[in-house]
Amino acid sequence: MTEERPRLSAQEMIERLEPSLSPGRRLRAVTALVAGLAGAVFVAALWWSEPGPLPGRTHLAFALFTVFCLAWTGYGGWLLTRRVPLFATDRVIAASIGLAASLATTAVLAAAAVQRGAGLVLALAVGGLFVAAALVLAVRAHARRAALLRRVRELTGGQQE
Missing domain, CATH: 1.20.58 (Methane Monooxygenase Hydroxylase; Chain G, domain 1)
Incomplete structure (x- = not known):
């Protein structure tokens, strides 16, 4: 005897993709x-x-x-x-804040290094590492969001985003 599984609606499947919180x-x-x-x-x-x-x-x-x-x-x-499900919007926003903060901090550090006449290479190297890490996280966040939105379109036939 086989047990029948309850069928999920498209909305329930979408909510399982990414729960609200x-x-x-x-x-x-x-x-x-x-x-x-x-x-x-x-x-x-x-x-x-x-x-x-x-x-x-x-x-x-x-x-x-x-x-x-x-x-x-x-x-x-x-x-x-x-x-409501955010479909990785939160990740995109967090990555954007991190990228903006790392870029601005690198710029401030570089300006301070130039005014002092020393340490510019070190400031740019350290800042560059932070910017690179933030950029990787931003690219990953955008890719995750795009993948989730593609899946939503597949499940709903393009009716929801």
């Missing part, structure tokens, strides 16, 4: 939210508590670090509020 993804979202908020508060407090006038590049660095921390805070909050 798994426990691991929820933990990553909370971590991004808390770490981003803590980082923003720490950097802003450090910035505000610096005595005397600061050079322009120092203000720029503090502002950039604060903005990137706030971006991670916003990302974590956004991710926690999602109740």
